[in-house]
Amino acid sequence: MIQQPFGRTGWQVPLLSFGAQRIVDEHNCSEQEAIQIVNRAIDRGITYFDTAPSYSDGQSETRLGLALKGRRDEVMIATKTSDRTRDGSWRLLEGSLKRLQTDHVEEWRLHNIRTIEELDACFAQGGALQALREAQEQGIVKKLSISGHTNPQVLVEAIRRYEFDSALVALSALDHHIYSFAHEFVPLALEKGMAIIGMKVFALGKLGPWYEQALRYTLSLPISTSIVGMETMEQLEKNLAIAESFQPMSELERLEFWKEIMHLATPETLPWKAEEWGGDAWYRRAQ
Template sequence: MIQQPFGRTGWQVPLLSFGAQRIVDEHNCTEEEAIKIVNTAIDRGITYFDTAPSYSEGQSEHRLGLALQGRRHEVKIATKTHDRTRDGSLRLLEESLKRLQTDHVDEWRLHNMVSIEQLDRCFAEDGAIKALLEAKEQGLVKKLSISGHTNPQVLVEAIRRFDFDSALVALSALDHHIYSFAHEFVPLAREKGMAIVGMKVLALGKLGDWYEQALRYTLSLPISTSIVGMESMEQLEKNLAIAENFTPMTEQERLDFWKEIMHLATPQTLPWKASVWGSDTWYQRAQ
């Protein structure tokens, strides 16, 4: 599989990476299956794994930790804090390290930054940014990151305030058409030397009928890697087949793809861009 630079970090990561949110009971994946899927992914060249304490109340982290026993040195682990305070974030990190059975994570992210108000809270005197800096100083985390699904202007402001190493952002072919991270955020992040990780590639399965096109679209963007959630060996093999034989999408292919899927660009299909998850109106960002 193609290996690419992870921003200015000096790391090399595979084109395709592993979103571990789905290796849980909630997605009908057993512990035994989860361990097998993760180890097969490593055997096939996937070395970057993304998880979070909020995924199935820690079960994602727990299972990833089990699967990586004896192989921790082969991979990079990214996890997150959804708490906006220093103390709350450090508590989450302590719990994450226990579930992951490791003494450090390679990346720690501010999870799903939606509004300037949330960003301001993270940068307050007792905000989560303090936790990120302290954890890095103590060697508990190696690199610092941020993620966002909804409003690219919030992340533009975030990376103007702080020198994050990477950002995890929604970059499906449908995301291109409303509050797109590809338009302003990605070029600015690249200018700053940040690694960019794509997510929401299949729009929660809504692009399943265009599986290969959807994955090729995101992998063709100027990013370091893209995480894809996988809950079965079948899904892993399907994703690997595309990534191992990857050819960038041409402009004509991209245009034809957009024409086929444009009717799906709705708040119901893109709930992370809706005013409230499940609503029929778009998020309204502050002017």
């Protein structure tokens, strides 16, 4: 699989990375299956794994920790804090490390920053960013990150305030059509030397009929890698086949793809872009 620079960090990551949110009972994936899928992914060259304490009340982290026994030094782990305070974030990190059975993670990120008010809370005295910086100073966390699904301008403001090492953002072909991270955020992030990680590749399954096109679209963007959630060995193999034979999508292919899927660019299809998750109105942009 193609290996690419992870921004200015000096790390290399595979084109395809592993979103561990789905290796849980909630997605009909057993513990044994989760361990097998993760180990198969590593055997095939996937080395970057994304998780969070909020994924199925920590089950994602627990299973990832079990799967990585004896292989911790082969991979990079990114986990998150959804708390906006220093103390709350530290408690989340301590729980994450215990479940992951490790004494450090390669990345720790602010999870799903939606509004300027949330950003302000993270950056305030006693805010979550303080915990990120302290953990990095102590060597518990190697790099600092931020993620956003909703409003690219909020993340633009974030990286103007602080030099994060990476950002995890929604970069499906449908995300292109409303509050586009590809247009509004990625250019500035690249200018700053950040690693960009794509997510929401299949728009919660809505792009399933265009599976290969959807994955190729995101992988063709100027990103370091893209995480894809996988709860079965079949899904892993399908994604690996596309990534291992990857050819960038041409401009003509991209335009034809957009024409086929444009009718799906609605709040119902993109609930992370609505004012309230699953609502019927587009997110109100911060001014």
